[in-house]
Amino acid sequence: MLEFPTWKKLWYWGLTLAIAAAALPSLFAVSGLPWPKLLPDPQVSLGLDLAGGSHILLEADQKQVGQQRLESMEESVRGRLKLADPRIDIGDISSAGGRLTFMLKDPSQVDAAREEILPLTSGAGLTGQRDWDIKVEDGSRFVLTPTPEGLDQAVSNAMDSAIEVVRKRIDALGTREPTIIRQGENRIVVQVPGLDDPQALKNLLGQTAKLEFKLVDDAAAPSDVAQGIAPPGDEIVPYADQQEAKIAGAPALAVKRLGGIKGDQLTDAKQSFDSRNNTPVVSITFDQTGGAKFAKLTSENVDKRFAIILDGKVLSAPKINEPIMGGSAQISGSFTVQSATQLAIALRSGALPVDLTVVEERTVGPDLGADSIRKGLIAMGVGSGLVVLLMVAVYGRFGIYATIALVFNVMMILGVMAVMGTTLTLPGIAGFVLTIGAAVDANVLIYERMREERKKGRRVIAAVENGYKEASRAIYDANVTNFIAGVLLFAFGSGPVRGFAVVLIIGLFTSVFTGVTLTRMWVADWLRRARPTELNV
Amino acid sequence: MRLLKLVPDNTNIHFLRWRVPFYVVSMILIAASWGMVMTKGLNYGIDFAGGQEIDATFTRSAEAPVAELRDEIEKLGYGDPVIQRFGGANVVSIRTKLPAEAEANAGAAEAISKKIVATIRAGHPDVRIDSISTVSGKVSGEFRNMAIYALGAAMLAVAIYIWVRFEWQFGAGALFALFHDVSLTLGMFALFQMEFSLQIIAALLALIGYSLNDTIVVYDRIREDLKKFRRMPLPELLDMSVNETLARTVMTSASLLLALVPLLFFGPESLFGMTAAITLGIFVGTYSSIYMAAPILIWLGVSGDSFVPTETAVERQERMARERSAKP
Numbered sequence: 001m002l003e004f005p006t007w008k009k010l011w012y013w014g015l016t017l018a019i020a021a022a023a024l025p026s027l028f029a030v031s032g033l034p035w036p037k038l039l040p041d042p043q044v045s046l047g048l049d050l051a052g053g054s055h056i057l058l059e060a061d062q063k064q065v066g067q068q069r070l071e072s073m074e075e076s077v078r079g080r081l082k083l084a085d086p087r088i089d090i091g092d093i094s095s096a097g098g099r100l101t102f103m104l105k106d107p108s109q110v111d112a113a114r115e116e117i118l119p120l121t122s123g124a125g126l127t128g129q130r131d132w133d134i135k136v137e138d139g140s141r142f143v144l145t146p147t148p149e150g151l152d153q154a155v156s157n158a159m160d161s162a163i164e165v166v167r168k169r170i171d172a173l174g175t176r177e178p179t180i181i182r183q184g185e186n187r188i189v190v191q192v193p194g195l196d197d198p199q200a201l202k203n204l205l206g207q208t209a210k211l212e213f214k215l216v217d218d219a220a221a222p223s224d225v226a227q228g229i230a231p232p233g234d235e236i237v238p239y240a241d242q243q244e245a246k247i248a249g250a251p252a253l254a255v256k257r258l259g260g261i262k263g264d265q266l267t268d269a270k271q272s273f274d275s276r277n278n279t280p281v282v283s284i285t286f287d288q289t290g291g292a293k294f295a296k297l298t299s300e301n302v303d304k305r306f307a308i309i310l311d312g313k314v315l316s317a318p319k320i321n322e323p324i325m326g327g328s329a330q331i332s333g334s335f336t337v338q339s340a341t342q343l344a345i346a347l348r349s350g351a352l353p354v355d356l357t358v359v360e361e362r363t364v365g366p367d368l369g370a371d372s373i374r375k376g377l378i379a380m381g382v383g384s385g386l387v388v389l390l391m392v393a394v395y396g397r398f399g400i401y402a403t404i405a406l407v408f409n410v411m412m413i414l415g416v417m418a419v420m421g422t423t424l425t426l427p428g429i430a431g432f433v434l435t436i437g438a439a440v441d442a443n444v445l446i447y448e449r450m451r452e453e454r455k456k457g458r459r460v461i462a463a464v465e466n467g468y469k470e471a472s473r474a475i476y477d478a479n480v481t482n483f484i485a486g487v488l489l490f491a492f493g494s495g496p497v498r499g500f501a502v503v504l505i506i507g508l509f510t511s512v513f514t515g516v517t518l519t520r521m522w523v524a525d526w527l528r529r530a531r532p533t534e535l536n537v
Numbered sequence: 538m539r540l541l542k543l544v545p546d547n548t549n550i551h552f553l554r555w556r557v558p559f560y561v562v563s564m565i566l567i568a569a570s571w572g573m574v575m576t577k578g579l580n581y582g583i584d585f586a587g588g589q590e591i592d593a594t595f596t597r598s599a600e601a602p603v604a605e606l607r608d609e610i611e612k613l614g615y616g617d618p619v620i621q622r623f624g625g626a627n628v629v630s631i632r633t634k635l636p637a638e639a640e641a642n643a644g645a646a647e648a649i650s651k652k653i654v655a656t657i658r659a660g661h662p663d664v665r666i667d668s669i670s671t672v673s674g675k676v677s678g679e680f681r682n683m684a685i686y687a688l689g690a691a692m693l694a695v696a697i698y699i700w701v702r703f704e705w706q707f708g709a710g711a712l713f714a715l716f717h718d719v720s721l722t723l724g725m726f727a728l729f730q731m732e733f734s735l736q737i738i739a740a741l742l743a744l745i746g747y748s749l750n751d752t753i754v755v756y757d758r759i760r761e762d763l764k765k766f767r768r769m770p771l772p773e774l775l776d777m778s779v780n781e782t783l784a785r786t787v788m789t790s791a792s793l794l795l796a797l798v799p800l801l802f803f804g805p806e807s808l809f810g811m812t813a814a815i816t817l818g819i820f821v822g823t824y825s826s827i828y829m830a831a832p833i834l835i836w837l838g839v840s841g842d843s844f845v846p847t848e849t850a851v852e853r854q855e856r857m858a859r860e861r862s863a864k865p
Contacts, residue, residue: 059643199654357644357647357673358647359643359673361650363666375805378799382803383800384796387792390792393540394542395540426807426808427811429800430812433800437795438792440792444792448788470761474757477699478749478754481699481746484691484695489742492684492687493739494735497738497739500739536540
């Protein structure tokens with residue numbers, strides 16, 4: 001066990017120095033020294049809790065995706081059957097209970113209606129399932145039920161486009177290096193380093209930005225509207241702002257359900273000022289089809305009012321004085337410059353296909369992070385110093401070997417982290433300290449065993465050999481169980497806690513290598529060189 | 538050079554003579570810990586209870602206006618905020634738990650946090666917000682489940698590993714020792730109402746690893762001695778094994794404590810709870826390896842035959858020879 005051929009020594013030293021060298025760029029960065037530009041510089045990346053930044057977890061409402069699918073299916077069915085030749089009349093259409101049902105006026109048209117509806121569905125999943133299930137009950141009642149596969153696919157699609165929108169909005173804020181990842185079925189993790197005001201980002205991400213223009217039903221009785229009772233064909237939409245509501249004299253507005261247009265066909269949106277009263281507004285420019293629709297709506301309804309609705313709330317309800325033909329319009333409604341700018345960004349990046357809610361946030365300011373690093377380094381320095389003193393005082397020469405091993409151990413952990421691109425977090429610092437305290441355990445086990453073997457009367461070389469051999473079993477078992485605990489911590493833990501697990505796991509491997517393999521090589525060298533007759537351990 | 542010896546050579550302390558009283562005391566402590574957890578409850582941080590926590594520094598005052606802040610935030614109507622000095626006198630941590638009725642509402646925690654930040658900023662222009670954490674009811678519920686799974690899975694997995702590597706009695710003993718360690722640590726957190734967060738779960742898992750480290754070293758020696766001294770009565774043998782590993786036990790615990798205590802005093806404030814849990818765990822874990830994990834082997838009926846193969850070396854050679862000759 002104490003035989004080390006030259007190739008083995010070279011291999012061990014090469015491995016140690018190569019991995020330890022990877023830690024140098026990070027150490028240079030911490031101490032403020034310049035690192036030579038010509039050399040590669042892998043660095044340990046710092047978690048947001050050390051570098052400062054925001055971690056935001058967004059959750060999409062899956063039910064809403066289902067509801068929207070149901071609504072758009074209703075619209076498609078109506079449109080399709082109306083245009084069918086011969087026309088298919090339906091009635092009693094309902095989307096209650098998560099499915100779409102309607103009656104055919106003429107039961108003999110069942111087959112024709114099915115022919116029309118079938119192209120509205122499509123395949124979903126790998127099993128040849130369709131995304132909607134079509135059934136006919138009692139000869140003339142159609143029941144369209146969304147299949148689980150179809151719903152999953154719809155949620156997945158909605159999440160993909162939501163991520164795109166989120167990315168566009170964060171880019172628009174000019175943030176550097178954001179990380180945007182989908183997590184699980186319906187969540188998105190957004191990580192942004194060093195932000196001055198995470199509130200602006202959260203507001204922007206929390207805004208669905210679904211813009212609609214709908215005609216106001218001025219015939220609706222104000223008392224009904226106040227009570228939330230919608231006249232047939234209308235819906236009641238509340239005002240977004242108390243000020244607007246006060247001017248209107250009602251908390252909500254009755255608007256026509258159908259016949260409005262959506263604001264998703266925009267080519268541009270920017271904050272500007274209303275030329276009449278100099279208040280902040282958002283100027284929008286429609287694309288060609290959107291502009292045509294808007295022109296049609298405004299020219300057919302001159303002197304009527306239309307409501308500008310954002311995310312289900314009325315921003316304002318201006319009167320149409322004249323047809324708006326140029327494809328551009330102004331959105332007014334109690335804005336500040338900041339909120340108008342934000343809405344402009346949101347509209348430019350497109351509406352979110354589904355509402356996103358912030359369900360978790362962790363923001364750390366850069367000062368606090370820097371303070372944590374400084375305090376962590378001090379504690380680590382003092383702790384390692386004390387451990388080294390104890391080891392040298394108790395084991396003499398062997399304590400010095402353990403100390404050198406400890407230095408390489410810390411360097412190698414940093415080196416592995418730098419090369420693998422893992423993140424050092426605040427709990428990761430605790431992981432370092434714990435690893436420093438625990439790493440010498442292998443040395444303690446070996447040295448105590450050597451002491452015992454020597455007391456039993458074995459010769460020096462045999463005592464050393466047995467020390468390493470007999471201790472290795474316990475070292476192995478202890479590291480495997482620690483590894484199990486570490487892996488479970490990594491698997492179940494989130495962000496910062498994972499950083500702790502990463503340091504512990506890497507530390508297990510490097511501790512065994514430096515504490516057992518390297519010290520054995522050094523001790524073997526010393527035995528051969530000095531030929532000691534006594535073990536002072 | 539004379540070397541320092543923390544433990545004198547050839548100790549012969551009769552640890553196991555007092556195993557019954559120690560066991561009784563430990564059982565009472567375990568029961569008391571769980572009683573404490575049940576009655577007083579753990580002081581769940583926002584990770585597990587949901588809610589928000591804001592750390593703020595008042596850059597132009599010597600002391601943070603705690604009473605004023607409490608008034609301002611109470612007026613918002615989200616219940617009593619917990620406001621604590623944190624590090625310096627002008628640094629505070631403000632915590633509000635999620636109101637029970639808001640737990641199902643995904644956006645509630647975020648909305649509350651936003652209002653509180655705005656309120657503090659409006660009332661105190663010199664404030665610097667150092668950190669904001671918001672956890673909604675749904676996410677905190679997931680963290681609770683995750684914590685229970687992780688702890689349970691870790692304890693079971695390592696117990697099974699020890700069962701495979703040693704014997705079932707050793708696996709059961711290790712599991713019991715871990716249960717003891719985790720229970721006592723939880724009891725301490727309930728008693729002192731220290732904040733119980735995700736970091737503490739990480740600490741408990743690390744504690745499981747290190748307490749087991751100790752147990753394994755003692756068990757490994759017991760296994761070795763069982764093979765060597767097959768006629769020795771078990772209590773005597775266990776005492777011998779514990780004494781033989783005592784120097785190592787003391788040394789390793791000492792080096793862990795020397796590394797951790799500076800972190801407790803000089804480290805970042807937000808690591809205090811986690812470090813305290815691990816430090817406590819080192820004491821409890823060392824004790825349990827000697828007084829919980831070892832004596833249980835007596836009651837579970839480990840004997841010198843547990844690690845002896847059923848055939849002798851001569852018999853094995855004869856059997857191998859027979860098998861070889863049987864083959865054409």
